Amino acid sequence: MKITEFFHRFYEALSRNQLKIYLPEIEALKNVPEMEEHHPERNTFSHTMLTLEHAENNVPAININQVKFGLIFHDIGKLMTPKEILPHHYGHEERGIEIVENVCNRLNIEYTYKNIAVLSIKYHLKLRRICGMRIGHIFDMIRDITNDFSDILMLEILFQVSESDLFGRRKKPSEKQITKLEKSKGIAYNMYTIFNDIKLNISFQTLRRETLLNYYCNKINK
Numbered sequence: 129m130k131i132t133e134f135f136h137r138f139y140e141a142l143s144r145n146q147l148k149i150y151l152p153e154i155e156a157l158k159n160v161p162e163m164e165e166h167h168p169e170r171n172t173f174s175h176t177m178l179t180l181e182h183a184e185n186n187v188p189a190i191n192i193n194q195v196k197f198g199l200i201f202h203d204i205g206k207l208m209t210p211k212e213i214l215p216h217h218y219g220h221e222e223r224g225i226e227i228v229e230n231v232c233n234r235l236n237i238e239y240t241y242k243n244i245a246v247l248s249i250k251y252h253l254k255l256r257r258i259c260g261m262r263i264g265h266i267f268d269m270i271r272d273i274t275n276d277f278s279d280i281l282m283l284e285i286l287f288q289v290s291e292s293d294l295f296g297r298r299k300k301p302s303e304k305q306i307t308k309l310e311k312s313k314g315i316a317y318n319m320y321t322i323f324n325d326i327k328l329n330i331s332f333q334t335l336r337r338e339t340l341l342n343y344y345c346n347k348i349n350k
Contacts, residue, residue, distance in 0.1 A: 161215040179296030197291040198248030224249040251288040258312035277323040
């Protein structure tokens with residue numbers, strides 16, 4: 129299915145209150161509670177709609193479909209949160225991957241968008257927390273997102289998903305949260321640039337992870 133057809137059907141079902149027919153997994157998010165402290169909107173469906181609204185107003189047109197597709201599914205794993213820990217949703221990222229893969233297979237979604245949805249689920253929270261992570265963890269995440277440091281567009285899309293997730297709620301992010309997001313962006317793009325430059329000059333794949341990380345640490349400490 130072409131992504132334009134997906135969005136046509138999605139918004140048509142949404143406007144006719146028929147989402148439970150086309151995407152019952154998203155409709156079911158109306159029954160998933162959230163912590164009011166972080167989500168005054170109180171349920172995951174409302175939060176998802178607010179993230180789409182933020183994206184519409186803030187994401188460049190060139191990326192908008194990719195970002196919105198990632199946002200529609202970024203919290204889908206909350207459907208499987210054990211009842212005993214609600215309204216917390218610890219581990220919802222891992223639980224969401226199988227769900228979105230099943231949905232994309234059912235709707236015959238093209239691979240690129242399926243991959244965006246999976247990566248959005250995995251990293252929408254972690255990306256904006258990069259500034260507090262160890263270098264090795266950052267390396268593994270950016271390497272996964274950018275297909276071995278070769279696709280900066282995917283990194284941009286995922287940061288736009290993460291930013292929309294942060295701003296898409298009825299509570300303005302704190303200055304601390306915004307600062308962490310911007311600092312994390314800087315670290316991620318800097319790492320991408322350094323390792324992409326290496327790839328242009330040497331056989332990147334032949335180097336061990338430890339060698340690459342040592343090179344990176346020496347580079348940023350100069």
